[in-house]
Amino acid sequence: MTYVLDGATGPWEVVIGLEVHAQVTSESKLFSGAATAFGAEPNSQVSFVDAGFPGMLPVINAECVAQAVRTGAGLKAEINLWSRFDRKNYFYADLPQGYQISQFEFPIVGKGVLEIELADGTRKDIGITRLHLEQDAGKSLHDQHATKSYIDLNRSGVALMEIVSEPDMRSPEEAGAYLTKLRQILRYLGTCDGNMEQGSLRADVNVSVRKSGEEFRTRCEVKNVNSIRYVMQAVEAEAKRQIEVWEAGEKVTQETRLFDTTRGMTRSMRSKEDAHDYRYFPDPDLPPLVLDEGWVEELRAALPELPDARRARYVQDFGLSPYDAHVLVLEKETAAFYEEVAQGRDPKQAANWVMGDFFAALNRTGKAITESPVSAKNLGALLDLIADSTLSGKLAKEVFEAMVETGETPGAIVEARGLRQVTDTGAIEAAVDAMLAANADKVAQYHAGKATLFGFFVGQTMKSMQGRGNPALVNDVLKRKLGA
Amino acid sequence: MEATHFSLAGALSALEEGLISAVELTEAHLKAIEAVNPQINAFITVTAEAALAAARAADDRRAQGEAGPLNGIPLAIKDLFCTQGVRTTAGSRILGDFVPPYESTVTKNLLRDGAVFLGKANLDEFAMGSSNETSAFGGVQNPWRRRDNQGVALVPGGSSGGSAAAVAARLALGATATDTGGSIRQPAAFCGIVGIKPTYGRCSRWGIVAFASSLDQAGPIARTVEDSAILLRSMAGHDPKDSTSAEREVPDFAAACHRSVKGLRIGVPAEYRLDAMPAEIQALWDQGIAWLKAEGARIVPISLPHTKYALPTYYIVAPAEASSNLARYDGVRFGMRVPGEDLKDLYERTRAAGFGAEVKRRIMIGTYVLSAGYYDAYYVKAQQVRALIRRDFETAFADCDAILTPSTPSAAFASGDKQDDPIAMYLNDVFTVTANLSGLPAMSIPAGLDAQGLPLGLQVIGRGFDEETVFTVGAAIERAAGFSALPQVMA
Numbered sequence: 001m002t003y004v005l006d007g008a009t010g011p012w013e014v015v016i017g018l019e020v021h022a023q024v025t026s027e028s029k030l031f032s033g034a035a036t037a038f039g040a041e042p043n044s045q046v047s048f049v050d051a052g053f054p055g056m057l058p059v060i061n062a063e064c065v066a067q068a069v070r071t072g073a074g075l076k077a078e079i080n081l082w083s084r085f086d087r088k089n090y091f092y093a094d095l096p097q098g099y100q101i102s103q104f105e106f107p108i109v110g111k112g113v114l115e116i117e118l119a120d121g122t123r124k125d126i127g128i129t130r131l132h133l134e135q136d137a138g139k140s141l142h143d144q145h146a147t148k149s150y151i152d153l154n155r156s157g158v159a160l161m162e163i164v165s166e167p168d169m170r171s172p173e174e175a176g177a178y179l180t181k182l183r184q185i186l187r188y189l190g191t192c193d194g195n196m197e198q199g200s201l202r203a204d205v206n207v208s209v210r211k212s213g214e215e216f217r218t219r220c221e222v223k224n225v226n227s228i229r230y231v232m233q234a235v236e237a238e239a240k241r242q243i244e245v246w247e248a249g250e251k252v253t254q255e256t257r258l259f260d261t262t263r264g265m266t267r268s269m270r271s272k273e274d275a276h277d278y279r280y281f282p283d284p285d286l287p288p289l290v291l292d293e294g295w296v297e298e299l300r301a302a303l304p305e306l307p308d309a310r311r312a313r314y315v316q317d318f319g320l321s322p323y324d325a326h327v328l329v330l331e332k333e334t335a336a337f338y339e340e341v342a343q344g345r346d347p348k349q350a351a352n353w354v355m356g357d358f359f360a361a362l363n364r365t366g367k368a369i370t371e372s373p374v375s376a377k378n379l380g381a382l383l384d385l386i387a388d389s390t391l392s393g394k395l396a397k398e399v400f401e402a403m404v405e406t407g408e409t410p411g412a413i414v415e416a417r418g419l420r421q422v423t424d425t426g427a428i429e430a431a432v433d434a435m436l437a438a439n440a441d442k443v444a445q446y447h448a449g450k451a452t453l454f455g456f457f458v459g460q461t462m463k464s465m466q467g468r469g470n471p472a473l474v475n476d477v478l479k480r481k482l483g484a
Numbered sequence: 485m486e487a488t489h490f491s492l493a494g495a496l497s498a499l500e501e502g503l504i505s506a507v508e509l510t511e512a513h514l515k516a517i518e519a520v521n522p523q524i525n526a527f528i529t530v531t532a533e534a535a536l537a538a539a540r541a542a543d544d545r546r547a548q549g550e551a552g553p554l555n556g557i558p559l560a561i562k563d564l565f566c567t568q569g570v571r572t573t574a575g576s577r578i579l580g581d582f583v584p585p586y587e588s589t590v591t592k593n594l595l596r597d598g599a600v601f602l603g604k605a606n607l608d609e610f611a612m613g614s615s616n617e618t619s620a621f622g623g624v625q626n627p628w629r630r631r632d633n634q635g636v637a638l639v640p641g642g643s644s645g646g647s648a649a650a651v652a653a654r655l656a657l658g659a660t661a662t663d664t665g666g667s668i669r670q671p672a673a674f675c676g677i678v679g680i681k682p683t684y685g686r687c688s689r690w691g692i693v694a695f696a697s698s699l700d701q702a703g704p705i706a707r708t709v710e711d712s713a714i715l716l717r718s719m720a721g722h723d724p725k726d727s728t729s730a731e732r733e734v735p736d737f738a739a740a741c742h743r744s745v746k747g748l749r750i751g752v753p754a755e756y757r758l759d760a761m762p763a764e765i766q767a768l769w770d771q772g773i774a775w776l777k778a779e780g781a782r783i784v785p786i787s788l789p790h791t792k793y794a795l796p797t798y799y800i801v802a803p804a805e806a807s808s809n810l811a812r813y814d815g816v817r818f819g820m821r822v823p824g825e826d827l828k829d830l831y832e833r834t835r836a837a838g839f840g841a842e843v844k845r846r847i848m849i850g851t852y853v854l855s856a857g858y859y860d861a862y863y864v865k866a867q868q869v870r871a872l873i874r875r876d877f878e879t880a881f882a883d884c885d886a887i888l889t890p891s892t893p894s895a896a897f898a899s900g901d902k903q904d905d906p907i908a909m910y911l912n913d914v915f916t917v918t919a920n921l922s923g924l925p926a927m928s929i930p931a932g933l934d935a936q937g938l939p940l941g942l943q944v945i946g947r948g949f950d951e952e953t954v955f956t957v958g959a960a961i962e963r964a965a966g967f968s969a970l971p972q973v974m975a
Contacts, residue, residue: 048586052812054574055566055588055691057726087808089854093827098811149827151816279854281863284698284805286727 003171005209005236007243012209014239015216016175017167018231019204020182021160022192023136024067030135030159031058031101038198042152050157052096057285060085064159065289066299067191068108068133071161073300074189075128077112081293083132085286089279094138094151102162104280107132108289114165114185115308116177117326126178127166136160161192167206167216172232179203179228181307188306188332202226205259207238209246217242218252222259222266234259238266310335318347327355333369340376345383353379357397361404373407374400382410390414392421392471423470425477428461431469432477435460446482454478487512488654488975492557492711493738495657499546499556506546506556510539510600513558516975517602517655524625524973526640526650528563529571530603538600545598554718555598560656562647563604564611565591565702566691570601574693575609575619575643578813578838580820588691589723590660590702597718602656606646609840610810611667611695614912616645617903618842626674626896627653627971631937634972638896638938641671641912647705648675654975658706658715662692664699665798666892666916669928672705673891673941676930676971678712678958679705683949684923685730686716688723696805697728699798699920709929709959713737716951732949740952741959746780748957751884755791756915758893764934765890772888772931772942775964776957784884788876791918793869798917799910800853800866806843807850813838845906874922881947886957889915891928891941915943925951927958930967939969 004011029036032049049056072079086104109131117123138156142149163182169175183201186192194201203226208219220242222234237259242252256275257266305313307329314325328338328351342350358379362372382400385391391399391414402413414420422428435457436443446453461474487509490498498504514532521527535558542556566572566584573579587595595601608618616624616639624645626638640649644661648671651659661668663681672679680703687702694700704715717737723729752773757766773783815821815834822837824830839847853862880887893914902909919926925948928941942961946954 051817053586053818054572054579054582054584054693054812055689057690059725059727089808089811091811091814091828091831093814093816096812096817098814099808277856279808279851279856279859281804281808281854281859284696284728285694 003173005239005243007247009247011212012239012243013212014170014235015167015208015210015219016169016235017206017219018165018169018175018178019206020163020165020179021202021204022071022163022186022194023200024064024133024159024161025190025192026061026063026067026159028061028063029157030061030064030133032157034157036158038200040154042150042154044154046153046156050096050153052098058101058283060286060289061159064133065108065291067159068131068161069291069296069299070189070303071163071186071191072109072112072131073303074185074191074306075109075112075114075131075163077128077131078110079291079296080106080108080110081291081296082106083108083289085133085283085289086280087283090276092137092140093149094140094153094156096138096153096156100135100137101283101286102134103132114178114181116174116181118173118177124168124174126168126174129164129166131161131163134160134162167208167219172235175205175235176228176232179231184307184330188304190304196226196228199226203231205231205234205238207235207242208252209239209242217246218254220252220255220257220266222257223269225259230259230261233261233264234266237264241266307335314347318342318351320348320351324351324355331369337369337376341380341383343380345380345387349383350380353383357400361400365404373405374403378403378409385410385414389423389470390420394467395419395421419468421470422465422468423473425473428465428469428473428477429481431461431464432474432481435464436481443482454482457482486654486975488516490657491708492657492706492714493708495557496554496714500551506539506542506600507536509556510535510558510602513602513656516653520653520655520973520975524627524649524653525622526606526624526646526653526655527560527603528573528575528606528619528621528646531570531601532603534570535600535602542598542600552596552598553714554594556600557598557657558600558602559594560603560605560647560650560659561591561601562607562644562659562661564607564662564693565660566693567591567601567604570604572604572693573621574611575607575621576813576838576840576843577620578820578835582819584691586691589688589725590692590719592691593721594660594718599718605644605650605659608643608645608667609843610693610806611643611662611664611700612806612842612846613642614666614670614909615639615897615899615902616642616671617899618642618840620840623899624649625899625973627973628674628676628896628938629972637899639674639899639901641674641892641896643667644671644679644705648672648677648679651675651705651707652677652971653973658704658711660702660719661705662695662700662702663916663920664695664701664802665920666913668703668705669891669916669926669941669943670912672928673930673939674896676939676967676969677705677707678709678927678929678962679703680712680716680927680951680954680958681919681925682716682720682951683730683925684920685728686720686732686925686949686951688721688726688729690723690725690729694809696802697809698805699802701920709927709955709962710738710741712927713741713955730949735952737951737955740955743956744780745776745957745960748781748886748953749784749884750776750781750957751784751786751880751887753786753788753791753880753887753889755788756889758914761890761893765893765940768932768940768942769888769890772961775961776888779960779964781957781960786880786884786887788873788880788918790869790872790876794873794918794921795910795914797866797869797873798913798921799849800862801870801921803846803850804854804863805850807847807854810839810843810847842906870921873918877918877922877924877945885947886953887945888957889943889945891915891943895934895936895938895940919945924948925954927954929958929961929965931961931965932967933969937969939967
């Protein structure tokens with residue numbers, strides 16, 4: 001099922017590579033002690049290092065290095081024990097030092113691989129070229145004043161991981177799947193929060209087109225795309241543009257472009273001729289970054305279980321269907337919630353509840369799993385009440401709805417509302433007797449051969465018991481009384 | 485004895501014995517500055533009131549028995565070190581009235597040990613120069629004069645010209661300085677005093693306005709070898725805020741001044757014998773060799789084959805790093821700003837007005853050698869040669885314990901002499917840049933006078949982090965030379 005775009009000259013194949021900038025989750029910046037929290041007052045999280053004051057020097061933040069190593073390990077990539085920081089020189093008002101400290105020639109992480117899965121179930125390996133650490137720039141605000149620009153340096157110096165893929169993707173869907181999977185892994189690792197709307201994760205999309213079997217043609221880079229949906233749209237829009245260019249007999253020129261989300265088109269930002277000469281050279285303020293192999297192995301050993309492994313375990317150990325397992329591991333928080341519910345209980349029943357009533361309740365209330373009124377502990381307790389026959393399945397749903405509304409424990413709700421299932425045979429017999437007495441005509445019809453009335457008797461008995469009768473016991477007693 | 489004529493060690497004894505107070509010592513130096521500085525322009529900023537307050541505090545500490553190793557010693561601070569609350573100019577217009585909200589690690593260490601800061605010493609703009617003529621605050625006059633023409637003003641050397649002139653003219657007991665290609669040793673030699681550039685990493689660079697990060701190193705300028713040892717001990721030490729700072733104990737350098745050179749092997753590099761070298765420089769070098777031999781040192785001929793590439797290598801590496809280090813002076817956040825039509829115009833106007841000619845020249849050279857297409861031919865090649873120069877020294881130090889060379893190819897020259905000829909100016913550093921490229925410690929010691937009565941220095945280069953041997957050899961030269969001549973302009 002190859003994705004192709006049809007042009008006037010026939011089908012075209014699309015070639016895509018992504019450069020993803022992921023903000024490292026850390027308390028402080030890559031080379032300074034300033035805080036990194038999102039949404040702080042402008043210029044309130046800026047050290048003299050971040051502001052490029054005279055005589056200030058960078059000192060590497062070990063936690064950011066550890067996060068890069070964890071990410072590399074999570075992408076099954078080579079960890080380079082020797083790497084180096086370089087300066088990328090250019091002038092801009094939100095770049096206080098006049099250069100960005102980055103890793104140009106010797107990145108901390110080398111080749112790796114990321115497996116994506118498409119809607120039809122096909123799997124594909126996408127190569128990771130490299131991952132390197134670099135500083136973010138500040139933010140220029142051009143729309144606050146008629147003639148002035150404002151600069152916010154809170155982001156200046158925040159650690160980014162630039163994760164570069166091989167040009168291995170061949171459709172918008174693959175690009176979307178790659179970014180989704182990468183974000184999922186980063187979140188599992190806790191190395192990037194993946195919040196694209198806050199700018200914690202942004203993608204530069206490299207696109208080219210070619211006829212089947214050809215070498216790569218010239219590519220264009222669509223900068224700073226900030227949602228998975230936009231990445232997919234940008235790929236298609238840019239590929240179509242390039243096809244038109246080639247088919248008009250012209251050449252695609254290598255350039256940097258922007259994706260206009262309102263018009264759904266890319267437009268030129270700067271051509272290769274206007275490209276900056278960044279004058280990269282090794283940063284003399286920083287010695288090479290040399291990692292201890294033992295330390296890297298400790299980090300690797302302490303990695304959390306990643307989604308693919310977790311999904312396989314759910315299928316193999318819990319007997320879940322691949323689809324259910326896939327849904328439950330999508331978000332780290334969901335998987336953790338599910339595992340707490342399933343712990344020591346029937347994992348399939350737990351999965352049904354989490355994916356059924358629980359997800360429905362979250363959807364209905366518009367709440368995230370982390371702010372759910374029903375905790376995993378309480379949902380587990382509810383399953384326990386079903387298991388020990390305190391609640392029937394029907395009563396359990398009623399109790400669950402009360403839990404969503406009140407956030408209380410199922411035990412408290414059962415007690416307060418008297419929803420405990422009746423398993424006392426004497427009480428059930430009394431109820432059955434009263435019901436049969438009140439419906440003597442129906443009993444006669446039943447004995448005359450109208451067997452379908454049995455269901456009617458069950459319903460009437462349950463009704464008289466406000467639904468609390470244990471359905472199995474009610475059945476047994478009725479059968480005995482009717483001599484069936 | 486005039487209070488300004490103490491050695492630093494002598495002043496410490498006098499303070500300890502109560503012969504003089506820190507306030508008296510500071511007042512004497514402030515008076516000297518008032519009298520002499522208008523002529524020689526060694527200070528850009530004098531902080532008289534703060535100095536007196538610091539001196540009073542020093543006297544109080546001594547009374548309390550809490551005197552530090554430099555308690556009450558008045559010093560000049562090269563205006564490249566950021567000093568909290570005191571304007572720091574780097575000798576440039578572009579820093580405008582920049583007042584740092586922080587104190588450099590080196591000056592903080594000196595304050596911790598009780599030093600009194602008299603003010604900020606003049607320098608070449610951003611420490612780029614060998615004559616102190618590139619300062620936006622005017623040149624500095626060398627306190628020494630030629631015998632045959634006392635009226636001609638000579639340069640003090642650079643870039644630490646203000647520090648050297650202030651110490652030579654008895655306006656301070658010592659000074660901080662920095663050395664990227666010879667900026668401590670060459671002015672020390674021109675002004676007849678002692679200066680040491682310690683091993684790269686010995687002193688923290690944190691809070692020092694950067695010129696070329698892989699070469700910059702702070703060190704002291706003083707009138708005796710022992711005085712410079714006392715100062716360096718306070719200035720040095722590991723600093724976690726500077727990733728290139730060395731995690732090493734700071735030895736008692738002053739103790740090393742009293743050791744004998746007997747049995748030490750002194751290397752004499754053949755390649756430092758320049759074709760056009762003045763006879764009196766050669767004679768001084770031979771004299772130095774004879775002194776050390778007489779003291780029991782063994783003289784070893786050595787070879788440093790890549791020496792001739794050192795100067796061109798330096799003039800690629802240093803401007804490359806400088807072009808990047810100076811990008812932050814853009815008029816956006818601090819310092820001078822010349823408004824413009826747009827951002828690019830603001831940059832161009834600010835930097836055009838803010839930087840002097842020499843700084844612009846080096847920014848252009850540095851930008852050029854880092855540019856796409858030229859990077860491999862210049863910057864990468866220079867790094868390779870730098871590695872070879874480093875290896876030359878490693879090989880040489882297998883056969884010797886210290887190396888003796890002249891400090892400079894000439895004595896101080898007249899102001900304006902080489903200003904129009906950058907290459908001639910750059911040649912001043914021919915003996916000194918190798919120590920920066922290799923990171924090794926090196927000291928200049930006044931060893932004699934030329935025919936015009938101007939001081940000449942000898943240079944001692946040591947192994948990495950072996951400043952102690954440098955002090956031992958330097959002190960031996962000092963004793964043998966018995967250098968006692970005084971400059972003509974003096975407090």
